Amino acid sequence: MKRFLLPHLICPACLPKEHRLLVSVDQERDADILSGYLSCKKCQRRFPIREGIATLLPDPDSEGHWRYEDPDTLNRYLWSHYADLHGDRGNAPALDAWAGCLAESSEFSLDAGCSVGRIVLEMAARSAWAVGCDLSQNFVRTARRVAQERKMKYSLPLEGKLRETFQIAIPEALRTDNVEFIVADALRLPFARETFGQSSSLNVLDRVSYPLAHLFEMNRIAAVKEASFLFASPFSWSSSEIPEERWLGGTVTGPYAGRGMENVRSLLEGKGKVLAPSWQISFAASVQWKMRSHRNHCELFTSETIVAER
Numbered sequence: 127m128k129r130f131l132l133p134h135l136i137c138p139a140c141l142p143k144e145h146r147l148l149v150s151v152d153q154e155r156d157a158d159i160l161s162g163y164l165s166c167k168k169c170q171r172r173f174p175i176r177e178g179i180a181t182l183l184p185d186p187d188s189e190g191h192w193r194y195e196d197p198d199t200l201n202r203y204l205w206s207h208y209a210d211l212h213g214d215r216g217n218a219p220a221l222d223a224w225a226g227c228l229a230e231s232s233e234f235s236l237d238a239g240c241s242v243g244r245i246v247l248e249m250a251a252r253s254a255w256a257v258g259c260d261l262s263q264n265f266v267r268t269a270r271r272v273a274q275e276r277k278m279k280y281s282l283p284l285e286g287k288l289r290e291t292f293q294i295a296i297p298e299a300l301r302t303d304n305v306e307f308i309v310a311d312a313l314r315l316p317f318a319r320e321t322f323g324q325s326s327s328l329n330v331l332d333r334v335s336y337p338l339a340h341l342f343e344m345n346r347i348a349a350v351k352e353a354s355f356l357f358a359s360p361f362s363w364s365s366s367e368i369p370e371e372r373w374l375g376g377t378v379t380g381p382y383a384g385r386g387m388e389n390v391r392s393l394l395e396g397k398g399k400v401l402a403p404s405w406q407i408s409f410a411a412s413v414q415w416k417m418r419s420h421r422n423h424c425e426l427f428t429s430e431t432i433v434a435e436r
Contacts, residue, residue, distance in 0.1 A: 127158070127159045127175050127178060127179070127180040127306060127308065128157060128158050128159075128255075128306045129157045129158075129159065130157075130255050130304075130306070131180075131257060131306055131308070132147075132149055134234070134317050134318050134321050135147045135164065135182070135316055135317065135318075136316055136317065136318050137166035137168065137169060137171065137316070138182055138183065138184040138310065138311065138314040138315070138316040139166065139169050139171050139184035139185075139314075140166060140168055140169050141184075141314050143168075144318055144319065145166050145167065145168040145169075146318075147164040147165065147166055147173070147316075148164065148165050148166075148167065149162060149163075149164055149165075150162050150163050150164075150165065158178060159175050159178070159180075160175070160177065160178050161175055161176055161177070161178075162175045163175055164180060164182070171184075173316075177267075178270060179263070179266055179267060179270065179307075179308065179309060180308045180309065181263070181308070181309040182259075182308055182309065182310045182316040183261075183309065183310065183311055184311065184314050194261075194262040194264060194265060195262060195263070195264045198282075198283075200242070200264050200265065200268060200280075201280045201281060201282050202282065202417055202418060202419070203241050203242050203265065203417075204242055204268070204278070204280045204292075204294070205280075205282055205292070205417075205418045206415070206416065206417050206418070207221075207241065207242050207243065207244035208242075208244060208272075208278075208294045209292070209418075211294050211295060211296065211297065212292045212293055212294060212295070214292075216416045216418065216424065217415060217416050219413075219414070220413045220414060220415045220416075220429075221244060221245075221248075223411065223413050223431070224245060224248070224326075224328065224356065224358070224413065224431070225245070225248040227356050227409060227431070227433045228248060228249060228252055228324060228326075228354070228356060229252065229323065229324045229354040230252060231252055231253070232249075232252060232253045232254075232322075232323035232324035232354070233253065233254045233323050234253060234254060234255060234256070234257075234321055234322050234323060234324075235249035235250070235252070235253040235255070235256040235257070235322060235323070235324035235325065235326075236256070236257055236258070236259070236315075236317065236321075236322045236324070236325045236326070236347065237249060237256070237257075237258045237259075237325075237326045237327075237328070238258075238259055238312040238315065238325070238326070238327050238330060238340070238343075238344060239259070239260055239261075239312050239327060239328070239329070239330035239333070239334075240258025240259060240260050240265070240266075240269065240307065241260060241262075241265050241269075242265050242268050242269045242272065243258050243265075243268075243269030243272060243273065243305075243307060245258075245326055245328060246258035246269070246305055246307065247273070247296070247300045247301070247302065247305060248300070249324060249326070250300070250301045250302065250304050250305045251299060251300055251301055252324070253304070253323075253324060254304065255304040255305070255306070256304065256305050256306075256324075257305070257306045257307070257308065258305070258306075258307045258308075259307070259308050259309070259310035259311075259312070259315065259316075260307070260309065260310075261309065261310075261311060261312075262309075263309055266307045266308065266309050269307040270306075270307045272294065272296065272302075273296075273302040273305050273307070274302070276295070276296040276302060277293065277294055277295050277296065278293075278294045279291055279292065279293050279294075280292055280294070282418060282420065283419065283420040283421075284420060284421050285420055285421060285422070290421070312327070312330055312334055312340050312343065313334055313335070313336055313339045313340055313343060314343065315343045315344075315346070315347050317347045318347075319346050319347060320346075320347070320348065320349050320350055321347050321349075322347050322348055322349060322353070323348075323349050323352055323353055323354065324353075324354050324356075325344055325347065325348050325353070325354075325355050325356070326355070326356035326357070327340065327344055327355075327356075327357050327358075327359075328356070328357075328358045328359075328429070329358060329359060329360065329415065329427070329429055330359070331357075331359040331361075331374070331386075331390070332359055332360065332361055332362050332363055332364075332367070332368070332386075333367060334368070335367075335368055335369075335372070336368075336372055337368065337372060337373070337374045338372065338374060338393075338400070341374075341390070341393060341394075341400075341401060342400065342401065344357075345401040345402075348436075350403055350436070351436065353435065353436050354433060354434070354435050355394075355405065355433070355434040355435070356431070356432075356433055357390065357394075357431070357432050357433075357434065358413060358429040358430065358431040358432075359386065359387075359390075359429060359430060360415075360427045360428055360429050360430070361375055361376060361385075361386035361387065361430065362427075363375065363376040363386070373386075374386050374389045374390060374393075375387070375388070375389050375390075386430075387430045387432070390432070391407055391432065394407065394432075394434045395407065403436055404436065405434035405435060405436045406434065406435055406436065407432050407433070407434055408433050408434070408435045409431075409432060409433040410430075410431065410432045410433075411431050412428050412429070412430055412431065413428070413429045413430075413431045414426060414427070414428055414429075415427045415428075415429050
């Protein structure tokens, strides 16, 4: 874990109160803490740093869902984030669209639910530093390795039992010296309030157990002025993922009846004063996103996208 994060980290278990974390270092190289732990004086919890990865979960049992730890699932996400860097432009329009929505410059940036990290690299090209967080240890470990080595090989099914191998090569335009990835919960972000000028939540809202709490957290860590929030979701509500009473759309009755994007926009714009200070929507679009299974089969999602500013 790179030292530039230290002044901004708080105990996720003590939220909504914010208590700074103290670091104890066992091994460090070039301002990168390889092993040690972060501790909270208030609640006495310790959060481990192992192999450079800080795990900042309020509940040790809140590990990433098993499906994200599967190797083939990891490789599908690598394709969706980086295929354009080895000649497959399947998701290039989506990546270009989202990168184009980022603020031209920002001091600090966060992507919550970062998966294998592509948007974090895009943020880093426009920021003093950028950080991504995800519940999946596998995703965070892989994103960190991509950033460190600036290359990676992976494979996916070609057809049946045949596989094809791909080589990711990070272009010079994307910085990796100012990025970091940590294991953290998008519902209890381990960052002090008002830390980030640029933040994003891409295809996360309908995958967390409490969507409104996620929006509240994204609002808390965002600067109160000169802040930009990039949000996207396909709004694929499922009661197996989220209790229906917590959905922010897709229902006929209840406080968030109707379409998800309309409700998210209203919340950001100040409805009910849940998210304050309020935001203004500066951009809206529909972005298509693909997930590859094999050479001749991709799933296609439409992510409704907005940029909110204040």
